[in-house]
Amino acid sequence: MSSYLKEGVLTKRSASAKLITNWRKRYFALTPTELLYFEKKDDAEPGRRTPLGPDASISRTNDRGYKLCFVVKSTPTAEPFYIQAASEDELKEWVDAIGKVVGKIEDLVNDGAAKEPEAAKVDEVGKEDVVEGGESTDAPAASGEATDGTPPTTEGSE
Numbered sequence: 001m002s003s004y005l006k007e008g009v010l011t012k013r014s015a016s017a018k019l020i021t022n023w024r025k026r027y028f029a030l031t032p033t034e035l036l037y038f039e040k041k042d043d044a045e046p047g048r049r050t051p052l053g054p055d056a057s058i059s060r061t062n063d064r065g066y067k068l069c070f071v072v073k074s075t076p077t078a079e080p081f082y083i084q085a086a087s088e089d090e091l092k093e094w095v096d097a098i099g100k101v102v103g104k105i106e107d108l109v110n111d112g113a114a115k116e117p118e119a120a121k122v123d124e125v126g127k128e129d130v131v132e133g134g135e136s137t138d139a140p141a142a143s144g145e146a147t148d149g150t151p152p153t154t155e156g157s158e
Contacts, residue, residue, distance in 0.1 A: 006030040006097045008090070012037060013082035023066075023084065030097055035072060035081075050074050050081055058098045060091070070095050 007029040014022035026037040026047065033053075036046040050056075055075045061082070062069060068091045071080045085091035 004029040004031060005101065006094065010037075010086075010090075010094070011084040013084075028083070028094075030094075030101060032101060035098060048081075052098065052101050054102075056102045058095055058102065060095060070098075072098065 007027070009025055010028045011023045011025050012028075014024060026039060027041040027043075029036045029038070029046075033051065035050040035052060037048050038046050050072055051074045052072075053074065057073050057076070058070060060070050066084055068085045068088065069082055070085070070091060071082050073080050083094070085094060
């Protein structure tokens with residue numbers, strides 16, 4: 001039996017692929033503190049370890065037109081790690097699982113104090129779901145929902 005929270009095959013973008021996009025299938029595993037990938041499922045050592053500390057973030061993106069992608073950063077200034085899922089369901093499962101790990105780590109940093117999960121922060125430029133220390137949620141509806149907790153305004157009212 002595996003000790004991983006989630007595991008499976010995803011496609012990662014090569015870190016060295018700046019001009020030419022180079023994607024490779026790898027076996028990924030999520031632990032309570034890291035996202036790992038292995039060239040093969042049975043490899044003893046991971047090819048990469050991405051720490052998921054309190055400053056880690058995850059967001060959905062369409063990298064260079066590739067759909068079903070998300071990006072993980074261990075800190076705000078860290079190099080982004082682009083990953084692609086095979087389906088929308090798989091994408092949602094991974095984003096949710098990693099978002100929950102990031103939220104749990106933040107709770108531990110805050111001495112385990114009970115708190116409500118933060119709503120996903122929305123990148124207004126790309127309208128992408130962004131999770132920083134909280135659980136993933138859907139982007140606000142186009143009906144004018146406010147993202148800062150204030151009620152939506154209607155046109156023509158003062």
